[in-house]
Amino acid sequence: MRPPIDSGTVLITGASSGIGRELARQLARRARTLVLVARREERLEVLRDELLEHNPTLGVMVERCDLSHPDEVDSLLDSLHRHLVRVDVLVNSAGLGDYSLYEQESWARIHQMVQVNVTAPLLLTHRLLRRMVERKRGGILNISSGGARTFVPGLAVYAATKHFLDGFTESLRLELMGTGVVVTQVAPGPVDTEFSEVAGTQERVGKAPAWMRISAAQCAREALEGFDRAQPLVHPGMAYRWMMRLSALMPRGVLRAEGLPAARQLRYGTSLLEPAHPDTGQRVLLAGGPEGA
Structure with missing residues (x-):
C-alpha cells in the first residue's frame, strides 16, 4: 500500500526552508496540488514561483500560519474547507528547538516549542484524518528526529517533544492498520540546512563528522522513498541509520553515560554559561527539526 501522493493534494508544514522545502520540491513532480504552510509568507511565495516554473500544471496554495498559535491552525483548516480542498497526504515537517539549560529557558519559548512540535501536528492530524479514513486512502508523514530515541542534554524540551511524536x-500507525491510511515517521540525524549555520549549532553542540551529515535534499528523498514503501520508521543516511540501529540495542544506562559529557560541558563549561542576550536569550534552531513555522 502506497500513500496517495501521485495526483493527490499534499499539505506540508514548515515548507519555507530546510527539509520541508526540499519535500515540496520533490513532491511537486508527483502531486496534483501542494498546500505550502509556514510563518514566513514571502519565502513561500518564492518557493511557489519556483515550483510553478518547473511544474506549470501544478496547483500551489500558499497559507501563512504561525503553528505556535492553535487559532491560526484552525483558521488554516477553515480556509481549506472554504476552498473545497481535500487533503490526501499531511506532512508535519515544522519544528522548533533551543539549545539551553532547562532552567535558563524562558517559559514562553518552551510553550512555543510544545505548540509547534506537539500541538500543531496533533490538531492537523485530528482535523484531517477522519476524512482519510472515510475515503479509505490517505497518508501521514511525520518528520521527527533521532532525538526521539535517545537523550539530549541541552535540548530537553526538544527531545521530549520528539519522544512524544515517536x-x-x-x-x-497501529490504529490505522487496514484503513488505507499510511503512517510513516522520519527521524533524521545531522542534516545540512541554513539553520545550523546561522544559529551556530556546530560550535555549541559539536559539529557532526562529515560522513554522518546529509543534505536536506537527500533527507527528503529517502523520507519519500520510505513513505512510498509504507515503512514505519525512516532514518535517512546510511551511516546514521546503522548508528541508530546499534543504539537501539544499547541499555538505557549506556545511553545516559553517552550524554553525560555533553551535559557536564553545558553545565560547567565557561563558554556555555555566559549570560544570554537580555532580549533574545539563547536561541538555536535545529537542523534536524526544520523551523519554517
Whole structure:
C-alpha cells in the first residue's frame, strides 16, 4: 500500500526552508496540488514561483500560519474547507528547538516549542484524518528526529517533544492498520540546512563528522522513498541509520553515560554559561527539526 501522493493534494508544514522545502520540491513532480504552510509568507511565495516554473500544471496554495498559535491552525483548516480542498497526504515537517539549560529557558519559548512540535501536528492530524479514513486512502508523514530515541542534554524540551511524536506516530500507525491510511515517521540525524549555520549549532553542540551529515535534499528523498514503501520508521543516511540501529540495542544506562559529557560541558563549561542576550536569550534552531513555522 502506497500513500496517495501521485495526483493527490499534499499539505506540508514548515515548507519555507530546510527539509520541508526540499519535500515540496520533490513532491511537486508527483502531486496534483501542494498546500505550502509556514510563518514566513514571502519565502513561500518564492518557493511557489519556483515550483510553478518547473511544474506549470501544478496547483500551489500558499497559507501563512504561525503553528505556535492553535487559532491560526484552525483558521488554516477553515480556509481549506472554504476552498473545497481535500487533503490526501499531511506532512508535519515544522519544528522548533533551543539549545539551553532547562532552567535558563524562558517559559514562553518552551510553550512555543510544545505548540509547534506537539500541538500543531496533533490538531492537523485530528482535523484531517477522519476524512482519510472515510475515503479509505490517505497518508501521514511525520518528520521527527533521532532525538526521539535517545537523550539530549541541552535540548530537553526538544527531545521530549520528539519522544512524544515517536509514541504518537507508532501508536497511530497501529490504529490505522487496514484503513488505507499510511503512517510513516522520519527521524533524521545531522542534516545540512541554513539553520545550523546561522544559529551556530556546530560550535555549541559539536559539529557532526562529515560522513554522518546529509543534505536536506537527500533527507527528503529517502523520507519519500520510505513513505512510498509504507515503512514505519525512516532514518535517512546510511551511516546514521546503522548508528541508530546499534543504539537501539544499547541499555538505557549506556545511553545516559553517552550524554553525560555533553551535559557536564553545558553545565560547567565557561563558554556555555555566559549570560544570554537580555532580549533574545539563547536561541538555536535545529537542523534536524526544520523551523519554517
